[in-house]
Amino acid sequence: MxxxxxxxxxxxxxxxxxxxxxxxxxxxxxxxxxxxxxxxxxxxxxxxxxxxxxxxxxxxxxxxxxxxxxxxxxxxxxPTPGEGRDLDAFYVSQYMAEILEQMGREREADEHLYRLTRACAGALAQGLTATAVARYFEVWTLRLGGLLPDLAACAACGRDLAKTGAALLPGEEAVCAGCRGLNPAACTLPGEAVALVRRMLARPPAEVVQPDPTPDHLAAVARMAAAQFLHVTERPFRTAAMVAVGHREAAKVAPGRER
Ligand SMILES: [Zn+2]
CATH class of the missing domain: 2.40.50.140 (Nucleic acid-binding proteins)
Incomplete structure (x- = not known):
């Protein structure tokens, strides 16, 4: 061949x-x-x-x-996004590569995943907030792999999850916290983070990460994605810890500090 x-x-x-x-x-x-x-x-x-x-x-x-x-x-x-000049972008590149290696299929073209990768690598190269791009890539990889629950409405009571927040268990439909009841294993996604995920699914990276989502919402999306991935990979991604959850970048633009 x-x-x-x-x-x-x-x-x-x-x-x-x-x-x-x-x-x-x-x-x-x-x-x-x-x-x-x-x-x-x-x-x-x-x-x-x-x-x-x-x-x-x-x-x-x-x-x-x-x-x-x-x-x-x-x-x-x-070239590798951020190589030699932007450490955050460089780390997110390593992380995306690991996700692709774990989730990508051998000898089977996946045009959607390819285009997603190109869009996110391009966003990193342009200097968009690296952790937000990482979250965008996670959300879409889960979606393309059929691993992202439908976050429109609570599967039990039908309320809008962007208003109630979601309580998620991997492999199960998304429900609101009230319908989930007390379950320490559930991963909670606040309403604003649900709205952020929906925005990611509807728009290209540049439109989602400018203005930057808050570090808390990005961190909530990161926890949700980690739990969903873990359900299929059975161990955490090696490079996940290299990707800050947004606080480092938030600090960079804090008042009185140079970018
Ligand atoms: Zn409900």
Whole structure:
């Protein structure tokens, strides 16, 4: 099989000597992994193109019956968002790549997820608030994976969840706190955070994160997303802790402090 496509680099790790294994989320075939021979040495074929969440154009070839093909070359289309200048954007890039590696399907194109990734990487590169972009990416990845409950109205009493707030249990329909009753396992999402999630589902990243949502609402969305993901991944994302929940960025713009 020969594949030429664009893709996002999700991860690379050493195989032997200077060869590396590269995991890509490709537009044409979903997740693909292949060997990049002499990746470190060959600037001509891979020069600078293997950094996490960089978007690349690549050529991949595999022989019949082989499950690990060969990456022939890679060319950078867009570098890792924030690399070398914006640490928050850089961390969120690592986090998005980990989510894609866990949630993306092997050898199955997912145009919606690809476009979501491109939109969020673009938003990070433009300098939009990184934690808000992370939340946007989580909400949409859950939605595309069928893991986000319908947050329009309480499934039990029909009240508007943006007014009552939601009490969520992974894998179950969303209900209001009153209908959930006392359940320490439930994750609560205040009404404003429900409204924020709905806004994320209706608009592109730039329109949702400007003006910035409050750190509290972003943190509530982060907790909700973590609980929903954990239900399927069974362990937390390794890079999640690298992504601040909004407070660091809030501090950056506090009065009297330089941005
Ligand atoms: Zn209810």
């Amino acid at each position: 020969h594949l030429e496509s664009t893709g996002f680099v999700l991860r690379t790790y050493p195989l032997r000597e200077s060869d590396r294994i590269v995991v890509l989320f490709s537009r044409a075939e979903g997740k693909v992994r292949g060997v990049a021979p002499r990746a470190a040495a060959s600037r001509r074929r891979f020069g600078g193109a293997l950094s996490v969440l960089g978007e690349v154009e690549f050529s991949y070839r595999e022989k019949e019956g082989q499950d690990l093909g060969r990456l022939e070359w890679c060319r950078v289309l867009a």
